Amino acid sequence: MSARSPESSRMRGLLLVAGREIRVRGLSKSNLISLAITVVIAGVLAALPTILDGGDSDTEVGLAGAAASTMEGQLEAIGGYEVTVFDSAADAEQAVEDGDVEAAVADGDLYVDGRVGTELQTVLESAWQAAAVHGNLSDAGLSDTEIQQALTTRPLETVNLSDSESDSVIGYFTGLIISILMFMMLMMPVQYIAMGVVEEKSSRIVEILLTSLKPWQLLGGKVVGLGAVALVNLVAIVAVGLGVAAATGLLPDLPEGTTSAALSSIGWWLIAFALFGTLAGGVGSLVSRQEDAGSVLTPLVMSLTLSYVGSIFLLNAPGTTFAQVLSIVPPFSAIAMPTRMAIEPVPFWEIAVAIALLLAAAAGALALGAKLYSRSVLYTGSRLKLTEALRRAA
Amino acid sequence: MLEIKELRKRFGDKVALDGVSLSAQPGEVVGFVGANGAGKTTTMRIAMGVLASDSGEVLYQGSPLGAAQRNRFGYMPEERGLYPKMKVAEQIAYFGELHGMDRAAAKRATGELLEQLALTDRAGDHVQDLSLGNQQRVQLAVSLVHDPEAMVLDEPFSGLDPIAVDVMGTALKERAARGVPVIFSSHQLDLIERLCDSVVIIAAGTVIAAGGVEELKARETKRLRVRVDAPRDLIADLPGTVTRDGDDYLVEDADDQAVLHVAMSAGRVAHFAYDQPTIAEIFREAVAQ
Numbered sequence: 294m295s296a297r298s299p300e301s302s303r304m305r306g307l308l309l310v311a312g313r314e315i316r317v318r319g320l321s322k323s324n325l326i327s328l329a330i331t332v333v334i335a336g337v338l339a340a341l342p343t344i345l346d347g348g349d350s351d352t353e354v355g356l357a358g359a360a361a362s363t364m365e366g367q368l369e370a371i372g373g374y375e376v377t378v379f380d381s382a383a384d385a386e387q388a389v390e391d392g393d394v395e396a397a398v399a400d401g402d403l404y405v406d407g408r409v410g411t412e413l414q415t416v417l418e419s420a421w422q423a424a425a426v427h428g429n430l431s432d433a434g435l436s437d438t439e440i441q442q443a444l445t446t447r448p449l450e451t452v453n454l455s456d457s458e459s460d461s462v463i464g465y466f467t468g469l470i471i472s473i474l475m476f477m478m479l480m481m482p483v484q485y486i487a488m489g490v491v492e493e494k495s496s497r498i499v500e501i502l503l504t505s506l507k508p509w510q511l512l513g514g515k516v517v518g519l520g521a522v523a524l525v526n527l528v529a530i531v532a533v534g535l536g537v538a539a540a541t542g543l544l545p546d547l548p549e550g551t552t553s554a555a556l557s558s559i560g561w562w563l564i565a566f567a568l569f570g571t572l573a574g575g576v577g578s579l580v581s582r583q584e585d586a587g588s589v590l591t592p593l594v595m596s597l598t599l600s601y602v603g604s605i606f607l608l609n610a611p612g613t614t615f616a617q618v619l620s621i622v623p624p625f626s627a628i629a630m631p632t633r634m635a636i637e638p639v640p641f642w643e644i645a646v647a648i649a650l651l652l653a654a655a656a657g658a659l660a661l662g663a664k665l666y667s668r669s670v671l672y673t674g675s676r677l678k679l680t681e682a683l684r685r686a687a
Numbered sequence: 688m689l690e691i692k693e694l695r696k697r698f699g700d701k702v703a704l705d706g707v708s709l710s711a712q713p714g715e716v717v718g719f720v721g722a723n724g725a726g727k728t729t730t731m732r733i734a735m736g737v738l739a740s741d742s743g744e745v746l747y748q749g750s751p752l753g754a755a756q757r758n759r760f761g762y763m764p765e766e767r768g769l770y771p772k773m774k775v776a777e778q779i780a781y782f783g784e785l786h787g788m789d790r791a792a793a794k795r796a797t798g799e800l801l802e803q804l805a806l807t808d809r810a811g812d813h814v815q816d817l818s819l820g821n822q823q824r825v826q827l828a829v830s831l832v833h834d835p836e837a838m839v840l841d842e843p844f845s846g847l848d849p850i851a852v853d854v855m856g857t858a859l860k861e862r863a864a865r866g867v868p869v870i871f872s873s874h875q876l877d878l879i880e881r882l883c884d885s886v887v888i889i890a891a892g893t894v895i896a897a898g899g900v901e902e903l904k905a906r907e908t909k910r911l912r913v914r915v916d917a918p919r920d921l922i923a924d925l926p927g928t929v930t931r932d933g934d935d936y937l938v939e940d941a942d943d944q945a946v947l948h949v950a951m952s953a954g955r956v957a958h959f960a961y962d963q964p965t966i967a968e969i970f971r972e973a974v975a976q
Contacts, residue, residue: 302755302787309784317773498768501829504735505758505785671737 306506310514311521318485319522328526335530338470339537342463351375352413355397355404357385360424364398367420374416465608467551468635471558472604474530475628479565480597482523483573484590489515490577490666491586499670508667516570520563527562531555554635564648565627568655569593571662578670579679600625604632611637621647623654688712689752689837689868691734694743703729704740705892711837711868716859718883719872720970726892727872728765731841734870735762747837758786761835763843767826771815775806778814779828786833793832800828804854820848827855838862840871844878856882876967886966888973896973903969910962911938911946917954924949937962 318324356364357379368374379385382399389397389404397404398417423444430440490512493499502511535555576589603625607616611633620629620639626647633639664683689711696704704726711717721727732738734745736757745752770778776797783793801807804824814822823846830840838859844852859882863869873879879886886903888896896903913936915921922929926949927941935958938946943961950956964972 306785309781313773313781316777317770492770493768496768496771497764497766498770500732500737500764500766501762501768501782502785503737504760504762505782507754 303507303510306510307514307517310506310511311518314489314515314518315522318489318519319525324522324526328529331526332529332533335470335534336537338466339534340541342466343541353377353394354413354417355379355385355388355394355399357382357397357399359400360398360421360428363424363427364420367423368416371416371420464551464636467554468608468632469605470534471554471635472601472608472628472632474527475558475562475565475631476597476601478523478527478562479569479627480594482519482566483569483593483597485519486515486570486573487577487586487590488583489519490574490670491580491583494578494581494670495583503671508670509663511670512571512574512663512666515574516567520566520570523566524559524562527559531559551635554631557634558631561627561631561651564651564655565624568624568627568651568658569597571666572658573662575662575665576679578666596624597628600628604629607633608636617643621650623647623651626651688746688748689734689839689870690746691730692744692746694730694733694745695741696729696733696738697741702892704733704743706743707889707892707894708743709870709887709894709897711870713866713868714863715885716863716869716871716883718879718886718966719870719889720874720876720879720886720966721872721889722974725889727889728841730889731762731839731870731872732764734839735760735764737764756836759833759836761830761833761838761840763826763830763840765841767823767846769814769822769825769829772813774811775814775817775825776801776810779825779832782829783832788833796832796834797828800832803858804828804851819846820851823847824851824854827851827858831858835862835867837867838869838871840869842873843871844873844875852878876965876970880966886969888970890974896969900966903966904964909939910964911941911943912936912958912960912962913938913946913950913956914958915950915954915956917950919953921949921953924953 351373353375354368355377361378365376365378368376377388377394379388379397379399382402385394385397385399386404388394389406392406395405396409396413396417398421401421403409403414403417403421426444427440430443431437435443493502493511499511506514535552573590573593576593577586579589580586603619607619607629610616616629616633616637619625620633621643630639630644630647634644665679668683691707691709694704694707696702707726707730709717709719709730719727719730729738733740733743734752736752736754747756773781776794779797779800780790780793783796784790788796798807801810804827806821806824806828809817809821814825817825827843830838830843840859843855843859847855856878859869859871863884880900883900885899886897887894898906912932913925914934915936921936922931925936925938925941926945928939930937947956947959950959
């Protein structure tokens with residue numbers, strides 16, 4: 294064991310600490326259960342639009358009479374309707390009564406059971422008219438091809454005059470889910486890191502650990518280990534969410550940028566976690582008792598909560614200066630930017646600036662957190678003041 | 688050889704260590720004795736690199752003790768600590784790995800120690816579910832798992848039940864027999880006397896007495912204990928300074944042959960020997976001075 298190079302033994306120490314955190318926290322029953330529950334919720338949420346839409350199941354429509362075949366062609370061209378052609382108007386009427394079809398058209402009559410959706414009525418109306426026109430033209434001696442040409446029209450093309458596509462409901466929900474996920478996935482490991490640091494301090498085990506490890510190995514291992522646990526959770530949730538969306542056929546319908554926003558949130562999370570994780574370790578080391586952990590964590594919890602609440606505001610006010618500023622200024626940008634990316638197209642330079650600023654903040658947090666930690670981790674007793682910790686010799 | 692040289696440490700205005708030196712040869716068990724707050728823990732913490740000294744040095748085999756060597760030491764801090772929510776065997780093996788063992792070796796050593804400490808059936812339990820005495824045994828296992836090259840133990844016997852005290856004492860003796868230098872502190876002076884080759888007494892941050900156990904005992908003022916079956920009191924007859932201790936006469940500053948002569952002429956001499964001072968007496972005396 295003495296043959297090991299100092300470099301590899303340094304990494305080994307860090308990885309051993311990380312491995313312990315993964316075993317103790319990641320593979321704990323409570324974490325596995327909560328992951329399973331969250332994954333199921335993510336899957337259900339992803340499937341929700343399809344379920345609410347009534348799914349892909351087509352509206353069942355019955356047809357009978359002379360115009361039936363022409364109307365059938367029309368409805369098939371529109372898509373989304375399952376057409377049954379009945380032999381007689383009476384059969385069609387019976388099918389509506391029995392609930393086999395939602396509505397039926399026979400010889401100029403629309404049979405419905407109670408009310409009928411406006412959309413369905415409009416579609417049947419226009420199909421009926423088209424069939425009628427078709428019939429009239431046919432009577433006038435036109436061939437089917439001629440009628441086809443005469444009836445072919447260019448569909449309307451949408452020209453959006455608004456700057457943003459913010460009215461996308463799916464974008465809104467994606468943003469909402471991203472902000473909730475980011476908030477949870479930062480809050481949870483940040484708490485665990487601080488708790489772990491205080492646990493080691495309060496149980497005094499840190500004194501034994503530090504004869505084998507450097508403070509940065511101990512803090513780094515904790516951040517890497519708990520980060521890996523949270524990352525696995527995050528990736529599992531995003532993968533299940535996108536997977537379910539793909540399986541239910543929702544993916545192609547998602548507005549441009551939703552998938553990339555979901556995937557990029559993992560990158561945002563990594564930087565944000567480096568920032569909040571090391572700070573949590575640093576401030577955690579200021580106290581010696583579990584009861585005091587809450588008070589030193591307050592600033593971190595507050596800024597995470599503000600980032601989250603700000604992102605929810607942002608979802609309701611895309612395109613505003615508030616949204617722009619919040620999504621660029623660290624640490625709020627960590628949650629706000631991926632949220633904003635889900636709901637509106639963000640200029641590349643804004644993303645680049647936000648990443649650069651967040652990286653800089655994370656680097657600063659790493660330095661500060663590690664400094665705080667190594668200076669105060671062996672100090673026991675009452676809570677150490679921040680300024681005192683920074684003044685103390687390492 | 689583990690040498691601690693001229694350590695000085697201040698905490699604010701308070702001088703904790705004022706030039707503390709001690710050493711342990713390979714195979715030597717050194718007892719570190721002192722009242723609370725005398726500086727034992729501070730010295731040991733500095734030796735283990737947990738605390739930085741203001742000046743002075745810690746040498747191992749002639750050169751300054753580095754992190755890699757220190758990692759092969761066994762250390763038990765005064766404030767015991769274990770992960771309460773980690774399983775016993777997992778925890779001992781984890782520390783073995785931290786000390787540079789590979790996983791298989793750490794597991795093997797853990798198994799052997801659990802056997803020795805009669806904890807095998809608790810291997811899968813969380814530490815927090817163990818009794819305090821058993822937690823102390825786990826603590827001991829944590830400091831022994833990597834077969835340490837040298838041992839620095841702060842109050843290793845405090846809080847141990849008699850069986851664990853024996854296990855601990857045997858473990859220390861075994862290690863010493865294999866050439867491991869051992870330094871430990873304790874308030875249980877009978878244990879120090881039984882286990883140690885030499886003793887270092889510290890008071891107010893300064894070493895006030897140090898040396899081999901026998902050497903220290905011999906250095907103490909010699910006191911002759913005489914018991915005579917005589918009908919009359921001999922205080923006036925015996926030479927030197929004489930005091931009574933029950934039926935015994937304690938004689939100091941006198942020629943032992945002259946004392947024996949007087950005693951024999953007075954009656955049957957039932958007991959005639961120099962008192963061996965206990966370490967406890969030496970300690971009290973040294974601290975009192």
